[in-house]
Amino acid sequence: MDLAGIRRLLEPGPIVLVSSHWQNHHNISTMGWHCVMEFTPSLIGCMITSANHSYNMIEKSGECVINIPTADMLDTIVGIGNTSGKRVNKFKKYGLTPGEAQTVSAPVIEECYAHFECRVADRRMLAKYNFFILEVTHARCALWPRFPKTVHYRGEGIFMESGRNIARPEKFRPQNL
């Protein structure tokens, strides 16, 4: 998958699962505070609270994978977001399969629709905002469906499922598509 093409999946704002690896230990966390920052290099910004076990694992290893889960995984998404990786192996607890990534030591979550392998590209916003700037080093996604049903978080335990698509390419200037 083209690295600039991750915006198709990330820009609509789905909840993602972030997998990490440090000192022989895998972890997963649920994340909703992220955005695309650039096409080339392919950059993603994301806030992960420093109280999270994943924060330290990503900060120390300098790597992670952003996995896009589909709506059928909702209960897994909620479970992962409400469990600490300090005490629990979340891959085992939620029956998820860690797969080998191409460019980072963090595992991909095989059950997810897409996997964006990332390295930490800029740490300047960590101390004040817990905000990582990640560069995508490899991206792959399922071939079908082209637009999977994703889940988006509204707070207070309420999620929104992605709905129908509406195409308006004829109303765009070509350079803006």
Place this chain on the structure above:
Amino acid sequence: MDLAGIRRLLEPGPIVLVSSHWQNHHNISTMGWHCVMEFTPSLIGCMITSANHSYNMIEKSGECVINIPTADMLDTIVGIGNTSGKRVNKFKKYGLTPGEAQTVSAPVIEECYAHFECRVADRRMLAKYNFFILEVTHARCALWPRFPKTVHYRGEGIFMESGRNIARPEKFRPQNL
């Protein structure tokens, strides 16, 4: 509206309209690369390409309003994203009403569902990433519906409409809601 409560509308990832004011001139741009960064203070991070007229207006005035449009405004959203404010008064062209904000000189777009008034809180990421860190200084939204239909951009002229809600609050630890 509680400033920390903007996540209900912003975290799901909708396309937003950013309005700005500088030297007697209003402008609007369409933006999809944004994320919530903190509850208190209420922070939003967003990337606005420096080629956009709005970039200079927000950088110089230090202020803007993030407006949440609803799905019935799709053609306006597309039009605004494909027109430069250097030559066109977008409020006039798209029949939008500039309203007075409470805390900034930038206008709110009255036709939008919600308005988050913002001041630029941190410029450190501008030079390298065109990334603004904004602090929300005032927020208001329509009382009904509680969850408006929003549009989310996938690239290539394709939008996704927000779909049905799914509630799982009973599966959350109270501190995670």
